[in-house]
Amino acid sequence: MPDAQHLLLFIAAGWLLNLTPGPDVLYIVTNSLRAGARAGVVAGLGITAGCFVHVTAAAIGVSALLATSALAFGALKWAGAAYLAWVGIKLLRAKPQGTQDLAAVARTAARKTLGQVFVGGFWTNVLNPKVAIFFLAFVPQFITPGSGNEAVTFLLLGALFNANSIPVNAGWAIAAAWMARHGAVQRGMHWLDRAAGALFIAFGLRLALTDTPSR
Structure with a gap:
């Protein structure tokens, strides 16, 4: 494992x-x-959870395959681009809420679809080969070469990176939920859905146009 100074740098960068x-x-x-x-x-x-898949894959060398194989990278890239585009299209086609209690609708939706939300987040991450390449490029910078336990250190640092992401992601969630309490945000939810849908499609196109990493 890296020393305390490099570990703090790793956490801050993450x-x-x-x-x-x-x-x-x-x-x-x-x-x-x-x-x-x-x-x-x-x-x-x-x-x-999707990030843990990438960390494990990188530790056993699958991400290295994605970094050198045009076929493997291309297959995952197009799958990820298609998934992001599909999410975007669903948001673009979302119907506006009526005048009913939006807070009650939100609570009901959350109870019914939390499993679907989790799975959607999982695939959003897993089907993005750029995340795999990121872990392969970022984490080894904090591993001492020739230490003899590089794979274990990679897994530990990857787990630390993912654990540190949880409070950040929760912060995004809480901030967005707080914004949604305002009437203007609720009334404009349909347009926010459309904007988010367009962004998801843009991310999908950006991923589709990503060049295969050089060998």
Whole structure:
């Protein structure tokens, strides 16, 4: 494991990276706006579960395969792009809420769909090969070469990165849920859905246009 100074640097860098808006943050915020903080937190936990898949894959070398195989990277890239586009289209087609109690609707939706929210967050992350490449590029910088236990250290640092992402993701969820309490946000929810849908489609297109990493 790295020394205390490098470990603190690793934690700080991880927090900054998790604060950067992207498909994961957008997924958390969208679910919090529609169904409350609980749904946003669950979305974040699903995303974290997806990150553990990437960490484990990187530790056993699968991410290295994605970094060098055009076929493997391309297959996951197009699957991820299609999934993001599908999420975006669903948001674009979402119907506006009526004049009923939106808070009650949100609580009901959260109770019924938390499992679906978790699974959606999981696939949003797992189907993004850029996350796999990120872990392969970021984590080894904090591992001492030749230590003899690089794979174990990689898993431990990856687990630490994911654990540190939980409070950040929860913060996004709580902030979005707080915003949703305001009448202006509730009245404009349909347009927020459309904006989020357009962003998800844009993220999908961006992923589809990502070049295969150089060998």
